[in-house]
Amino acid sequence: MINQKLLEWFDQNKRNLPWRHGRNPYRVWISEIMLQQTQVKTVIPYFNKWMEKYPNLESLKNAKYDDIIKIWEGLGYYSRCKNIYSAVQKITTSFPKTYEELVSLPGIGDYTAKTILAIAYNNQAVGIDTNLERIGYRQLGLKAKSKRNQQRVINFLEKNQSKDRPGDYNEALMDLGSSLCKAYTTFCKQCPIKSSCKAFKSSSPTKYPTPKISKKLPTYDIAVSVIKFDNRVLISKRENTKFLSGLWEFPGGKIEKNESAEIAIIRELKEETNLNIKTPTYLGSIKHQYSHFGVNIALFISYPKSISNLSIKQDYKWIQIDDIDKYALPKANHKMLDILRKLD
DNA sequence: AACCCGTGGTT
DNA sequence: TAACCAAGGGT
Incomplete structure (x- = not known):
């Protein structure tokens, strides 16, 4: 026995680690979802912000999704956040x-x-990450x-698995894997x-084990424009999409x-917003890698003479650029904001 | 079963 | 630096 x-x-x-204090099923659950495919160091500040705002199930049940996703902004794999939100609505009485x-x-x-069972309830389960x-x-x-291996x-x-300390057994193996028995490096003596x-x-x-061979990811060329009118910019919300x-x-x-x-960009803006842009101004380019493809983004800024024929299917807003931090944006859009700020 | 799903870190 | 990894799950 090891x-x-x-x-x-x-x-x-x-x-x-923060989720190892004040332990309860709710905190274990949120930490485990955040930690899926995400490094511990990245998760820590997100977990702390989350618990500050939503310390328990009840506070989360009363929250608006726009506020929740803002906490999650930048953490990636955003369906995890949506899944937490819909799971909360399904939990009617106590935590399962x-x-x-x-x-x-x-x-x-x-x-x-299995990890929640072992860590939060001390069950004889082994969650294999x-x-x-x-x-x-x-x-x-x-x-x-x-499959056999x-x-x-x-x-x-x-x-x-340990009869007395099943949760600690799970966490001990995780700590060992992240400190001594790492993928690229080992410290076997210790x-x-x-x-x-x-x-x-x-x-x-x-x-x-033998590393898996991942297939090459495609790269797409994208054109994006900041549309400015009356000192405001246009943003639209991605809804009911699998991506972002x-x-x-x-x-x-x-x-x-x-x-x-x-x-x-002239064609896209016409298709998406029905606005006729005559002379978009090129601001710069951005490279970004998503989980399953890369993009080269050409960023423009456009000044429509009128927005009377504006028509967008998605939810959209004209906002002051200084209010942009009230909204959750993907990383690529933050790179665009960096370019915008350098203009001033 | 293979693919989709973000971002940051490591070699 | 391109490839691979990181407390996986959904479809």
Whole structure:
């Protein structure tokens, strides 16, 4: 059993993290959602801001989504935020306590359900995230990521679960994976469970498991314009979209083949807003990487003579540029604001 | 089952 | 620096 040495190491080396204080199911839940595919260092300030404004389920139940997404702004994977919001509406009485209830909530899958069970309720569950998975593959000396090997890892990690401290067992493995048994680097000499580790016995532990090959991401050319009228700018809200849902942005769209950026932005603004822009002014370009594609954005500023024929399907607003920080924007739009500010 | 879903960090 | 990783889930 590896759990005894693991827990001894944890008692000496555990990280001091905000969600490890004042522990309750609500705080564990919010932290786990924020931490999905997101580094601890990134999450900490977001978690603290969130708890300052929404310290419990009740306060969240009474909140407006526009205020919630503003807290989430910049954290990415915005459907997580929407899932929290709709989960809150589904929780009518107390916070769910069983696996079935937990996974039935939007945004909670197998990992998150089991981790909440172990950490918040001290159940004998093992939530296997990328840290635990990597440690399992290394302990067992497995390289190929296959269904069979995955099951071996699950069996190994569950077999070693601690009877007394199941939550600490989960967190000990996470801390070990993030400090000593990292993806690119290992510090095997300090590892409390190296004696049972087959990857340690090999010459190169970081080769376990074999890294996955990701496919190349496409890049798209985009044209975007700040539209200024009467000392205000136009922003519109992305709603009911899978991508950047609930966030505000400046209008624009893809540059078609054989089309200049200037022609594209005139066409896009006509299609989106029905405004006729005669002479958009080019301000600069922005590169940005999303999770599954990259963009090169040509940024313009436009001054319509009239907005009497304005027509937009989405929610939109004319705002003072100084009020922009009241709205949640994607990172790419913040890069645009940086260019705008440099003009002044 | 493969793809979609953000952003920042690491080698 | 391009590729890959980070407390995954939804479809």
